[in-house]
Amino acid sequence: xxxxxxxxxxxxxxxxxxxxxxxxxxxxxxxxxxxxxxxxxxxxxxxxxxxxxxxxxxxxxxxxxxxxxxxxxxxxxxxxxxxxxxxxxxxxxxxxxxxxxxxxxxxxxxxxxxxxxxxxxxxxxxxxxxxxxxxxxxxxxxxxxxxxxxxxxxxxxxxxxxxxxxxxxxxxxxxxxxxxxxxxxxxxxxxxxxxxxxxxxxxxxxxxxxxxxxxxxxxxxxxxxxxxxxxxxxxxxxxxxxxxxxxxxxxxxxxxxxxxxxxxxxxxxxxxxxxxxxxxxxxxxxxxxxxxxxxxxxxxxxxxxxxxxxxxxxxxxxxxxxxxxxxxxxxxxxxxxxxxxxxxxxxxxxxxxxxxxxxxxxxxxxxxxxxxxxxxxxxxxxxxxxxxxxxxxxxxxxxxxxxxxxxxxxxxxxxxxxxxxxxxxxxx
Amino acid sequence: xxxxxxxxxxxxxxxxxxxxxxxxxxxxxxxxxxxxxxxxxxxxxxxxxxxxxxxxxxxxxxxxxxxxxxxxxxxxxxxxxxxxxxxxxxxxxxxxxxxxxxxxxxxxxxxxxxxxxxxxxxxxxxxxxxxxxxxxxxxxxxxxxxxxxxxxxxxxxxxxxxxxxxxxxxxxxxxxxxxxxxxxxxxxxxxxxxxxxxxxxxxxxxxxxxxxxxxxxxxxxxxxxxxxxxxxxxxxxxxxxxxxxxxxxxxxxxxxxxxxxxxxxxxxxxxxxxxxxxxxxxxxxxxxxxxxxxxxxxxxxxxxxxxxxxxxxxxxxxxxxxxxxxxxxxxxxxxxxxxxxxxxxxxxxxxxxxxxxxxxxxxxxxxxxxxxxxxxxxxxxxxxxxxxxxxxxxxxxxxxxxxxxxxxxxxxxxxxxxxxxxxxxxxx
Numbered sequence: 001x002x003x004x005x006x007x008x009x010x011x012x013x014x015x016x017x018x019x020x021x022x023x024x025x026x027x028x029x030x031x032x033x034x035x036x037x038x039x040x041x042x043x044x045x046x047x048x049x050x051x052x053x054x055x056x057x058x059x060x061x062x063x064x065x066x067x068x069x070x071x072x073x074x075x076x077x078x079x080x081x082x083x084x085x086x087x088x089x090x091x092x093x094x095x096x097x098x099x100x101x102x103x104x105x106x107x108x109x110x111x112x113x114x115x116x117x118x119x120x121x122x123x124x125x126x127x128x129x130x131x132x133x134x135x136x137x138x139x140x141x142x143x144x145x146x147x148x149x150x151x152x153x154x155x156x157x158x159x160x161x162x163x164x165x166x167x168x169x170x171x172x173x174x175x176x177x178x179x180x181x182x183x184x185x186x187x188x189x190x191x192x193x194x195x196x197x198x199x200x201x202x203x204x205x206x207x208x209x210x211x212x213x214x215x216x217x218x219x220x221x222x223x224x225x226x227x228x229x230x231x232x233x234x235x236x237x238x239x240x241x242x243x244x245x246x247x248x249x250x251x252x253x254x255x256x257x258x259x260x261x262x263x264x265x266x267x268x269x270x271x272x273x274x275x276x277x278x279x280x281x282x283x284x285x286x287x288x289x290x291x292x293x294x295x296x297x298x299x300x301x302x303x304x305x306x307x308x309x310x311x312x313x314x315x316x317x318x319x320x321x322x323x324x325x326x327x328x329x330x331x332x333x334x335x336x337x338x339x340x341x342x343x344x345x346x347x348x349x350x351x352x353x354x355x356x357x358x359x360x361x362x363x364x365x366x367x368x369x370x371x372x373x374x375x376x377x378x379x380x381x382x383x384x385x386x387x388x389x390x391x392x393x394x395x396x397x398x399x400x401x402x403x404x405x406x407x408x409x410x411x412x413x414x415x416x417x418x419x420x421x422x423x424x425x426x427x428x
Numbered sequence: 429x430x431x432x433x434x435x436x437x438x439x440x441x442x443x444x445x446x447x448x449x450x451x452x453x454x455x456x457x458x459x460x461x462x463x464x465x466x467x468x469x470x471x472x473x474x475x476x477x478x479x480x481x482x483x484x485x486x487x488x489x490x491x492x493x494x495x496x497x498x499x500x501x502x503x504x505x506x507x508x509x510x511x512x513x514x515x516x517x518x519x520x521x522x523x524x525x526x527x528x529x530x531x532x533x534x535x536x537x538x539x540x541x542x543x544x545x546x547x548x549x550x551x552x553x554x555x556x557x558x559x560x561x562x563x564x565x566x567x568x569x570x571x572x573x574x575x576x577x578x579x580x581x582x583x584x585x586x587x588x589x590x591x592x593x594x595x596x597x598x599x600x601x602x603x604x605x606x607x608x609x610x611x612x613x614x615x616x617x618x619x620x621x622x623x624x625x626x627x628x629x630x631x632x633x634x635x636x637x638x639x640x641x642x643x644x645x646x647x648x649x650x651x652x653x654x655x656x657x658x659x660x661x662x663x664x665x666x667x668x669x670x671x672x673x674x675x676x677x678x679x680x681x682x683x684x685x686x687x688x689x690x691x692x693x694x695x696x697x698x699x700x701x702x703x704x705x706x707x708x709x710x711x712x713x714x715x716x717x718x719x720x721x722x723x724x725x726x727x728x729x730x731x732x733x734x735x736x737x738x739x740x741x742x743x744x745x746x747x748x749x750x751x752x753x754x755x756x757x758x759x760x761x762x763x764x765x766x767x768x769x770x771x772x773x774x775x776x777x778x779x780x781x782x783x784x785x786x787x788x789x790x791x792x793x794x795x796x797x798x799x800x801x802x803x804x805x806x807x808x809x810x811x812x813x814x815x816x817x818x819x820x821x822x823x824x825x826x827x828x829x830x831x832x833x834x835x836x837x838x839x840x841x842x843x844x845x846x847x848x849x850x851x852x853x854x855x856x
Contacts, residue, residue: 023719026719027577027578027718030577030579031577033644034576136719136720136723138566138575138723138725141569141570141573141574142566142569142574145569145573145744145745146569146570146738147566148459148740149451149459149736149737149740149744150737150740151455216461274705277705289737290454290733291451291454291455291564291737291740292564292733292737293727294728295564298723298726299723299724300721300722303721305718305719305720305721306719308577308719309575309577310574310720312577312719313573313574313577315577317576320758326749326755327753330748
């Protein structure tokens with residue numbers, strides 16, 4: 001069924017939804033040129049009266065969610081509400097009625113992708129979600145299309161602007177976490193309740209989506225190990241810098257034989273790493289694949305305009321297919337892959353601990369690690385306050401549970417006052 | 429016409445052609461999964477007996493170019509010969525016989541894109557060329573698909589590994605251009621005759637292709653202003669660094685109202701610019717568009733494996749379309765846009781000159797620029813050797829021909845010994 005124009009229904013008319021409408025209109029000539037026929041917003045729905053009146057001010061027809069879903073003239077539903085519910089039911093209803101869906105909702109995609117793909121396949125329609133990871137950064141499309149001939153072995157994503165802003169500020173200005181967080185709130189980079197960002201849950205949704213698209217892995221959010229940045233202190237930032245590293249919160253997806261690692265946690269990256277200079281509210285995704293090698297994608301990670309670029313890119317893809325009568329965008333069937341428990345991963349580690357500043361302490365700690373067959377790359381004694389020295393240790397690749405065993409032994413050494421922090425170190 | 433398998437004919441079995449065959453085979457399961465049917469190399473052609481025997485060693489059927497072109501079982505021709513001729517005729521013949529074409533040949537695409545697009549449209553087949561720019565870096569696909577909703581105003585590309593390697597080495601090690609070039613040759617980053625790379629002609633092809641894809645601009649290679657890096661001295665690198673810049677060879681495509689700028693030349697980039705840290709043999713393309721903002725794509729720019737990722741990505745796109753009976757990949761019709769003459773561009777500039785080290789000289793030079801209404805951002809006196817000082821001047825945005833007039837006046841000043849170099853400075 002070829003069409004003379006493509007009609008969009010937008011559900012959720014907040015920052016992203018209204019940016020999509022505005023930029024579809026602003027670039028309408030260029031978009032019509034690329035699609036072959038005009039693409040227009042036909043109807044808009046939102047629960048908030050303020051959003052609806054904003055839609056009307058833009059000349060748009062504001063109706064109920066049910067009316068958008070049942071409008072036979074609508075070809076593509078843009079779901080821009082955020083959150084799992086009621087977005088999930090809305091997407092399933094839209095797909096069920098044969099409408100293609102574009103969304104930038106990371107939570108609903110991370111939790112329901114497999115079901116959505118199956119429903120879309122049954123109805124022969126498209127579901128796309130480029131805006132769910134990295135804001136304006138093209139990553140889902142490139143993984144699905146341009147890099148489709150590669151076996152992807154590793155993805156590192158800086159996919160949360162709030163935490164990246166905070167860590168960048170801690171690194172640039174020497175401030176502590178709580179002050180950087182306060183500044184981020186003041187500047188609008190952190191929400192009033194920043195837990196989802198700070199504790200890594202937002203990044204975890206994105207890690208699941210990246211693993212799904214790049215590795216066809218059917219991963220549930222519960223399988224993702226998540227650790228946020230609230231325990232990163234200025235001391236860690238400073239000592240990491242001293243030995244040539246920066247600390248970033250990374251979403252990691254890694255393929256190891258027939259298993260995957262999907263995890264979110266702070267990580268030390270060498271200063272020369274291409275993600276190390278991605279600062280502030282930027283997002284970036286670093287991909288290792290064969291035969292391509294290493295690829296970096298980076299752009300503004302948040303904000304209505306930037307994300308609307310991703311949503312509109314998806315709309316154009318689907319609109320072209322509808323206009324030409326082509327088959328829908330296809331997704332591989334997701335396979336259940338074993339997700340490694342965090343204790344089973346192999347990584348390098350940074351350890352910061354405190355011990356009396358007296359001869360033999362470094363040697364004693366080194367020996368204790370060696371006794372546990374944990375191989376040390378470097379031990380550096382840092383500042384001494386009172387009679388207590390801070391010691392920074394870098395550990396070679398080791399199975400995490402073995403490291404943790406060694407650390408629990410080391411905590412019991414009479415010479416060790418406190419193990420202050422343990423942070424994974426990137427080797428890729 | 430839906431197909432049960434897709435057959436590839438490769439013409440040109442050098443580094444890239446053989447990497448494509450090897451990696452298509454290596455990742456064949458994954459590729460079949462994505463396409464829906466298997467993708468196989470059916471026949472290979474090359475003029476070199478060595479290449480043909482390599483193909484046979486890989487179990488491939490090596491035939492004549494004519495036989496590949498006339499093979500009714502071949503769905504997609506991969507042209508991997510390089511150069512304009514005979515690649516141009518081969519591509520036109522392939523398209524004429526209804527076969528889709530994938531190529532990584534920048535020269536033949538830069539010189540014939542409009543004709544190829546028209547021929548492909550007439551025959552309802554696809555022509556794709558992701559590998560022609562940036563090696564493994566996804567850029568043509570993202571511009572054409574993921575960023576399709578954006579009005580692209582600026583592209584800066586580090587798209588030549590040889591020159592980027594040389595400039596990086598000059599910057600890291602303090603060596604002069606000729607020594608860095610010699611090292612690049614020794615390490616295989618520069619060809620025996622490096623003129624195409626060093627003088628910017630290779631980058632010019634890529635600038636034309638980027639302007640075509642991002643701005644639908646029909647630009648001929650003759651309209652591109654090209655300046656290479658052989659005049660960049662260690663002094664320029666050092667003084668640029670002193671004032672916070674690095675020097676890169678950039679391919680530039682810029683839209684200014686209804687005109688475009690398409691040019692290749694060295695440029696000073698602020699150290700904080702996202703292209704500044706792209707060093708060695710890496711390629712990167714920086715894109716500014718609305719609504720997305722600023723986007724960076726970066727990967728290995730050369731090498732058979734990296735480029736084969738791009739070629740195979742294109743093969744998968746076309747193969748999917750053939751396998752599903754979908755319409756071919758579409759390109760916008762290119763429009764003739766006026767290409768600005770280099771004298772008409774507005775830019776910032778870095779000027780290095782030599783003058784006697786005596787009082788009043790800085791003031792005299794500053795006044796001379798002011799008299800020509802050229803606005804100075806900074807004047808810094810650098811090293812003095814004998815009685816002659818090196819002076820570095822940064823000029824605010826100015827029409828290039830006005831700057832050149834001012835410089836020709838300044839050259840005649842009795843106090844100016846020599847204007848050693850003039851390099852454009854990025855403002856985007």
